[in-house]
Amino acid sequence: MTRRTAAHLDATGWAGALTVRADEHDLPAPVRDQLLVAVEACGVCHRDLIDREGRIRFLRLPIVPGHEASGRVLQVGPDTQGFSPGDRVATLHRDHCGVCDACLAGETTVCDRAASVLGLTIDGGYASHLLAPERVFYRVPDQLDAPTAAVLHCTLGTAWRGLVTQAGLRSGQHALITGANGGVGHAAVLLAKSLGATVTAVIRDDAHQDFVASLGADQILVDPGDTFHKRLGRRRADVVLDTVGATTFNASLRSLRVGGRLVTVGNIVDARVELNLGYIITFGIRVIGSSGASGADMEALLSWLGSHPIGLRIARTLELSRADEAQRLLRRGGLEGRVVLVP
Structure with missing residues (x-):
């Protein structure tokens, strides 16, 4: 049984604050192709601010923001094919169906059937744990630290x-x-x-x-x-x-x-x-x-980084309890690099 702590966006706009609280109930066990991941870090992105401002019409409230998470797989659903408990993973923005014209052409980032978009239609990574379909995730090497792994995709x-x-x-x-x-x-x-x-x-x-x-x-x-x-x-x-x-x-x-x-x-x-x-x-x-990278993009990028290491810059690392502060910090602008939350 897993009890999650998460930052919740209950209403759009900046008048209120993100509220960080423990869930009243345990997270359900993964079903179908879901993974349950213990989050190690989650990036704070400008898209999170756009989401909070209500500029994306399919935002479902209340929601846990965040689409840049990294962590370890704790449990896998019965239909999972590509992951096992203990795997180190990070997130793409969303899942994809694998069978539409866009997916068959390799353009999974514009799949028109995907139902799971982190921080918009399903709960995202501003949390201690993340439950999402396996196509939301990709493997990351152990040598990447958690903050870098979290923000790598975005x-x-x-x-x-x-x-x-x-x-x-x-x-x-x-x-x-x-x-x-x-x-x-x-x-x-x-x-x-x-x-x-x-x-x-x-x-x-x-x-x-x-x-x-x-x-x-x-x-x-x-x-x-x-x-x-x-x-x-x-x-x-x-x-x-x-x-x-x-x-x-x-x-x-x-x-x-x-x-x-x-x-x-x-x-x-x-x-x-x-x-x-x-x-x-x-x-x-x-x-x-152009938007976020596909799984194939990330595979090619990780291969490149194997022989051409690049040091991303993390501007600030804040505890999850300061999620609202982190978003407002990004909103003010002028940062050099990324802001990252850690549970």
Whole structure:
């Protein structure tokens, strides 16, 4: 019998607080293909803030937030095929059906039949224990510490899917990263450098210049978000990974060379953008939407990391009891790396 302690989101918005409490009843034993995992760490992501603000229509309340958890498998359901008790695991954002057109094409991140989305439709990782379908999880090596394992998918995984799987970034090319001091942004700088690219990093506050320089960025532009394209010089970017969204989108678009690729992964501000279709058509620009990595992406990334280790930066580690504080800290902005909760 397992009694869980978790942070609960009972209503959207910032007027109230996340409440951390022990459940009144034990968690049920895993059924079908479920895993019961003892959580060792869970990252705090900007998507958690979007969820809390009610910007995603299928949010089910009350809910336990969090889609970036790592831990150990305690129990497995009778239909589980890929995991055993004791396995070290971390989470993807959601499960997938495995049989729809998207899944059969390998695009499991856009499966239209998946019912389990951590922190939105099923309880997530702001908890001591997590019960979810096995397709939500992937194996992680023992040498990864718990905080790094927790945030790996949503930071380096997102960067890998955007830069490598979607945009095909290669050694010798020029990559521009917006929001380069943030969780995904700093991971993207580190990954692009490990791939052999020249990297331009865009940040809003010059207080982060030393941090971003320590990541290996070749050029750092401090910019409010709408003029950095004017400062690039003659060499435009082959690939832009925009981790911010509306405020940086058009400058990102205009930072590209002819035939360049803009991968947009950020949606920090709930705003729309005006799109110059003529510019995209004339210069052959590809605009690509990308979200979390698939299981196949994570397998490829872990293989890469085996010979190209990358040190993700954890800005703050807080106890689970401070989950509300952690979200508000992220909301204020200006962090260098990720915030992680530990039970």
